[in-house]
Amino acid sequence: EVESTSHSDQKPQIGVTGRKIVYDKDGKPCRTCNTLQDFQFVTAGMKPKLTSPPPSTSNKTVSESAIASPVDTSNKIAGGYAKDYPPDVSELGRSSWTLLHSIAATYPENPSTKEQQDLKQFVKLFGNFYPCWFCRDDFVKYIDKNEPKVETQDNFGKWLCEAHNEVNVKLGKPKFNCNLWKQRWKNGWDN
Numbered sequence: 001e002v003e004s005t006s007h008s009d010q011k012p013q014i015g016v017t018g019r020k021i022v023y024d025k026d027g028k029p030c031r032t033c034n035t036l037q038d039f040q041f042v043t044a045g046m047k048p049k050l051t052s053p054p055p056s057t058s059n060k061t062v063s064e065s066a067i068a069s070p071v072d073t074s075n076k077i078a079g080g081y082a083k084d085y086p087p088d089v090s091e092l093g094r095s096s097w098t099l100l101h102s103i104a105a106t107y108p109e110n111p112s113t114k115e116q117q118d119l120k121q122f123v124k125l126f127g128n129f130y131p132c133w134f135c136r137d138d139f140v141k142y143i144d145k146n147e148p149k150v151e152t153q154d155n156f157g158k159w160l161c162e163a164h165n166e167v168n169v170k171l172g173k174p175k176f177n178c179n180l181w182k183q184r185w186k187n188g189w190d191n
């Protein structure tokens with residue numbers, strides 16, 4: 001594996017975060033497959049544009065950093081919205097897992113046959129359209145081997161937790177205890 005950290009004709013293989021740079025099939029850097037830092041690093045010819053810590057490594061998001069700036073109003077567009085960036089692989093992932101686990105949390109405890117069919121179809125289509133292509137390829141393979149369990153809310157919540165754990169392990173993160181999925185995504189930890 002080439003670890004390019006200098007300017008050259010060669011495309012950088014490793015970003016500033018130490019992660020491998022992911023390119024789309026047309027050879028352009030994939031925005032939704034890389035961290036924002038790495039994407040900016042590779043698109044700005046190795047010069048990171050961010051002046052504040054990146055969203056994946058700081059508590060502030062890019063938009064919060066922008067809002068916190070007392071002088072720079074050029075980051076605002078009409079209507080008062082900040083010029084937020086399209087999501088990187090981490091933001092996209094967090095938002096997607098939040099949506100998926102929240103769907104599990106509100107899925108009926110005893111779903112009808114139609115609800116079960118619809119959810120299974122939704123999960124498959126969600127996988128097919130997931131915006132990070134290499135994440136998508138693995139997720140689609142996982143679903144093919146591990147059919148979504150949709151018979152009850154708890155079945156689905158646990159199936160999803162295991163699917164999420166598969167990605168956690170791939171990224172070197174600890175596994176979440178799937179017996180606790182409802183505390184995290186449905187009931188909270190207080191009772």
Ligand code: FAD
Pocket residue numbers: 089090091092093094095096097101130134135136138139160161162163164165167168170171175176181184
């Ligand atoms: P996340 O993993 O996003 O988790 C958010 C929160 O969910 C955690 O803080 C925790 O409270 C809770 N949680 C964690 N694990 C579980 C679990 N098993 N069950 C229930 N709750 C849990 N990123 C890549 O770099 N490569 C990939 O191939 C890749 N594939 C992905 C495939 C899919 C379908 C999705 C939705 C995301 C994928 N991601 C991938 C993104 C990755 O999973 C993370 O979302 C991203 O790295 C940000 O991680 P995070 O630490 O903020 O927490």
